[in-house]
Amino acid sequence: MNFKNNLRRYVWSFLPLFIFLVTPSCRDCDAYSNPSSYALGAFYDKNNPTSAVNIDFESINGIGGAELSPMSNGKILLPLKVTERQTGFSFITSGLTDTTYIDYSTTVKVNGPDCGAFEQFTGLGVSRDPNAAGQPSYSGATGALFDSVVVISSTVSADTANENIQFLIDICDANTKTVSRNLIVTFYDLQTNNPRELQFTSIHVKGKDADPIYTDADKFSTIYLPLESNTETIFEFRIGEDDSDPNTITQELKVRFNNSTVISDDETGCIFTNGTGSVTLVSNNIEGDDFIFTKDSIFQKMSVDRKTVNTNPNFPNVKLYN
Amino acid sequence: MLSYITRYKIIFSLLLSLFLCSLVVDAQTLDDDIEQGETMADSLDAEQDTTAVEPWPLNKKGEPKGSGYFVVSGIRFGTDLRPLVSSLSEKDMTAYTFYGDVMIRNQWYVTAEYGYMDRTRSSVETNVFNYQSTGSFYRFGLEYNLMRKASVDSGLSIGLKYANSTFDQSADYYSTGNGYWGEGATLKSLSEKNVNVDWFEFVVSLKLALWKGLTADFGFAYNIKKDFPATAITKNDIPGWYFNKDDRSRLNFHYRLLYRIPLLPLYTQERPRRR
Numbered sequence: 001m002n003f004k005n006n007l008r009r010y011v012w013s014f015l016p017l018f019i020f021l022v023t024p025s026c027r028d029c030d031a032y033s034n035p036s037s038y039a040l041g042a043f044y045d046k047n048n049p050t051s052a053v054n055i056d057f058e059s060i061n062g063i064g065g066a067e068l069s070p071m072s073n074g075k076i077l078l079p080l081k082v083t084e085r086q087t088g089f090s091f092i093t094s095g096l097t098d099t100t101y102i103d104y105s106t107t108v109k110v111n112g113p114d115c116g117a118f119e120q121f122t123g124l125g126v127s128r129d130p131n132a133a134g135q136p137s138y139s140g141a142t143g144a145l146f147d148s149v150v151v152i153s154s155t156v157s158a159d160t161a162n163e164n165i166q167f168l169i170d171i172c173d174a175n176t177k178t179v180s181r182n183l184i185v186t187f188y189d190l191q192t193n194n195p196r197e198l199q200f201t202s203i204h205v206k207g208k209d210a211d212p213i214y215t216d217a218d219k220f221s222t223i224y225l226p227l228e229s230n231t232e233t234i235f236e237f238r239i240g241e242d243d244s245d246p247n248t249i250t251q252e253l254k255v256r257f258n259n260s261t262v263i264s265d266d267e268t269g270c271i272f273t274n275g276t277g278s279v280t281l282v283s284n285n286i287e288g289d290d291f292i293f294t295k296d297s298i299f300q301k302m303s304v305d306r307k308t309v310n311t312n313p314n315f316p317n318v319k320l321y322n
Numbered sequence: 323m324l325s326y327i328t329r330y331k332i333i334f335s336l337l338l339s340l341f342l343c344s345l346v347v348d349a350q351t352l353d354d355d356i357e358q359g360e361t362m363a364d365s366l367d368a369e370q371d372t373t374a375v376e377p378w379p380l381n382k383k384g385e386p387k388g389s390g391y392f393v394v395s396g397i398r399f400g401t402d403l404r405p406l407v408s409s410l411s412e413k414d415m416t417a418y419t420f421y422g423d424v425m426i427r428n429q430w431y432v433t434a435e436y437g438y439m440d441r442t443r444s445s446v447e448t449n450v451f452n453y454q455s456t457g458s459f460y461r462f463g464l465e466y467n468l469m470r471k472a473s474v475d476s477g478l479s480i481g482l483k484y485a486n487s488t489f490d491q492s493a494d495y496y497s498t499g500n501g502y503w504g505e506g507a508t509l510k511s512l513s514e515k516n517v518n519v520d521w522f523e524f525v526v527s528l529k530l531a532l533w534k535g536l537t538a539d540f541g542f543a544y545n546i547k548k549d550f551p552a553t554a555i556t557k558n559d560i561p562g563w564y565f566n567k568d569d570r571s572r573l574n575f576h577y578r579l580l581y582r583i584p585l586l587p588l589y590t591q592e593r594p595r596r597r
Contacts (some may be wrong), residue, residue, distance in 0.1 A: 037500040065502055079502035087503075108495045108512050110443075110556035116451040117495035117556075119510065 035109055035120035038077040039102060039156050039164040046147045046168040053169055055093060055262065055273065063088035063099070075163065080104060080121055080156065088130060091145060091167075093262035095277045095308050098145035101127050102165070103134025104156075121156035124164055143264045145169065145271065172270035179263070179272040180309055182224035183233075183255060183279070186316035190300055195221040198322060201241065206234040206252065222313045225253075227276060232256040237298050251298040253318065254282040257309070266312035276309035279317050298322060396425040396474055398537070400580035405439065414442035417561070421578055423465075428474050431465040433483065439561035451496075453555075457489020457517075459562030465525060475531035475582060483523040483543070487562045490515050493555050512555055519550045519560060529580070539578040546571045 043053045052074055060068045062079055068089075070076045080102065081087045088101045103125040110117045125134020126149045128141065137150040147170040152163050172179075189196045198221070203214040205228060213235075214223060227233045233255055240248025261277025264270070281302055283291045289304040301321035309317060398421075405417030419437035426432065438458045445451040463483025469476065492513035499505035527541030545563060547570055557566045564574065 035498070037498050062502060068502075079500045081503050082497055082499050082505045083503075107553070108493045108555040110453050110493055110495075110558040116445065117453060117493045119495060119497040 034111075034158045035118040036156050036158040037080050037082055037119075037121065039080055039121070039124060040075060040160055040162070041078050041165045041167060042075040042163045043167045043169060046170040047173065048171075049166075049168065053171060053273075055169070056260065058092045058094055059090075060092070061090050063090055071160075075160075077160070078102065078165070082106075082119070086130065086134075093145060094258070095261035095263045095275055096143075096145040096271075098140065099128065100146070100149055100165075100167070101130045101134065103127065122154060124151045124154040124156070126151055126165060142269060145262065145264070147269075147271075170270045172265055172268065172272050177265065177268060177270060179265075179275050180311050181227045181259075181276055183227055183309060183318065184222065184306075184313055184316040185225055185253070185318045185320060186222045186313075187220075188319050188321045190321040196322070197221045200237050200239055201248075202236070202238045204236055204238075206236050209236075222316065227255070227257060227309070230259045232282065239298060249296075249298055251293070252283075253302065253320070255318065256280045256282055256287060261308055263308045263310060266310045266315075277307055279304055279307050279309065281318070393427045394424060395428045396582045398423050398425070398580040398582045400537075400539070400578045402435075402437070403577045403579060404575065405437065414444065416440045421580065423580075425467075425474070425582075427470070428477075429467050429470040431467065431479060431481070432462075433465060433481070434460070434462040436460045437562055439489075439559070439564075441559045443558065452494040453491070453558055454493075455489050455491045455557075455559040455561070457487060457561045459485060459487035459489075459560075461485035461523065461562060463523065463525070465527065473531060475529070475535065475537045477529045479525070479527050479529065481525040481527070483525060484520065484548075485523055485545070485562050486518070486520040487560050488516055488518045489561050491517060491553075491555050491557065491559075514553055514555055517551075517553055517557065519557065519563070520548045521550075521563065522546050522548055523574075527576075532579075535582040535584055537580040537582065539576070539580050541576060543574045543576060544571060545574055 043055055045051055045053050054074045057070070060070065060076060062068065065079070068076060068078070078089055079087070085105065086101055086103050088099060091098045091100070103123075104121045105123045107120050107122050108117055109120040125136065127134050127138055136154075137148055139148045140146040146167050148168045150166045150168065152166050154164070156164055187196050187198045188194065197219050199216055199219040200214060201216050202209065202212040203223065203225070204212040205226075213225060214220075225233075225235050235253040235255075236250055237253065238248065238250045240250075257276050257279045259274055259276050261275045263272050263275030263277060265272060280287050280289060281291055281304055282288075283293075283302075291302045293300050293302070299320040299322050301319075303319050303321075304317065305319050306315045306317045400421045402419040402421065405419055409415050409417050417437065417439040419435055421433070421435045423431045423433040436458065437460075440454075440456040442452070442454045444453070461483050463481055465479040465481030467477040467479045469478050490513065492511065494509060494511045497508045497510050499507045523543040523545050525541060525543045527539055530538045530540075532538050550557065556568075560566050563572065566572070
């Protein structure tokens with residue numbers, strides 16, 4: 001009886017040890033948490049951080065690398081250099097460019113015999129300056145594409161649902177701010193190269209003589225010419241009553257442009273994705289940025305100074321020399 | 323023979339445990355037989371705990387007589403069977419511990435433990451994974467015996483301990499590279515020396531008398547990380563903490579065999595009363 005009781009007691013006392021032996025101790029093998037060498041970036045409206053912004057980039061490149069293609073959802077996988085601890089990326093739109101440097105370190109993630117061990121990128125930091133240490137976030141420079149860049153998740157994994165870096169863009173509120181379509185033109189003295197005031201009988205869009213933009217009552221050195229259509233507009237500068245008068249001189253200013261340029265508003269710094277840009281001049285069916293005309297013309301020289309249409313008169317789009 | 327034992331390590335360890343049990347039982351039975359030869363104990367006594375309270379000078383309140391300040395009722399040494407059995411049953415693992423405690427008034431246990439672990443995890447199939455952790459740990463603390471009047475070899479205790487582990491770890495790992503930058507996948511190796519972590523343990527432990535002075539001590543320790551600094555390699559196996567699954571805490575199991583040195587308890591002399 002005593003033997004049986006003691007035997008039962010000892011066997012039961014060893015039971016916890018057996019339970020431990022049959023209990024597995026293994027790290028779960030989760031493919032989504034496996035490391036990756038691609039950080040996931042996404043673009044958001046600063047004023048509405050929950051909505052992703054679909055920017056029409058001309059190109060996104062790792063600095064020194066080939067062009068990257070965004071995913072169908074607008075997000076982009078940013079390849080990180082394994083052999084270095086910093087990778088730079090350039091973002092080029094039709095009107096603005098920006099550069100971000102991502103700093104990181106690597107660790108070895110041990111998953112166990114089934115999943116192995118992988119190199120994992122951790123401690124992501126971002127900066128504008130390649131010589132500065134990466135930070136959890138940074139504010140963009142004035143006039144830059146990105147208002148700020150923020151690290152959301154500092155560990156890079158194969159899970160493409162969790163973003164690593166958010167690029168916040170200050171999209172202009174359409175209710176309070178609209179994009180400028182007025183071409184800024186400044187007159188210059190051909191000899192002194194200084195701005196000068198000029199007076200014209202009429203400045204109008206070609207074919208709209210009866211609806212002049214400026215008349216002889218106006219005398220300015222800088223004028224604003226409203227662009228029409230989405231591709232090109234021809235303005236006429238006239239000195240004299242009408243074309244029938246042999247003393248009347250008329251000269252055309254033909255500009256080409258697009259209305260799909262990303263620009264930073266001069267006054268507020270917010271971003272328009274439908275700005276006017278790629279401004280060029282056209283003369284005798286030749287497109288260019290600089291043209292020379294004969295001495296008997298009103299303007300002997302025309303040149304494009306700023307390719308995007310904005311609001312700061314100190315940076316004219318076209319300089320006309322007389 | 324050795325290959326046979328290696329092949330059936332788990333079965334062997336179970337048989338070994340049962341063998342130890344039977345030895346204890348046999349010894350107990352032999353002890354009982356001797357006692358039966360001397361005196362005829364009734365059946366009720368035979369079922370009682372044979373390691374019941376030893377003759378102890380008690381006062382009217384049932385407390386040990388003496389100075390009343392410090393009574394060492396026992397010193398025990400032992401080892402944790404868990405790492406030993408794991409060493410037998412698992413490939414590329416060597417681990418052991420040394421445990422000791424001082425029993426004060428059979429109420430408080432001042433405990434200390436030192437251990438060593440050398441563990442390698444590898445994948446035979448793919449040969450791209452190899453992780454090794456080698457180091458030692460110590461833990462010390464205080465346990466309170468909730469059954470102090472029951473027996474000097476049995477008890478139910480709760481306690482708080484501090485543990486510290488220092489170890490080296492290394493890993494062969496897979497680097498995916500990045501094709502965009504013309505970097506191909508490679509196998510790399512990394513080592514880290516003197517990684518130090520520490521943690522606290524809340525312990526619940528049941529001590530069960532097996533034989534004269536021999537006690538089975540099994541229970542659970544709820545471990546809470548105190549300082550686990552970031553390391554370049556995942557701290558997959560930590561001496562003393564064992565498998566580390568990135569959680570803030572872990573429930574660890576222990577099964578120790580303890581032996582109480584028979585020289586104790588030590589009784590202190592009663593103080594002369596002042597007039």
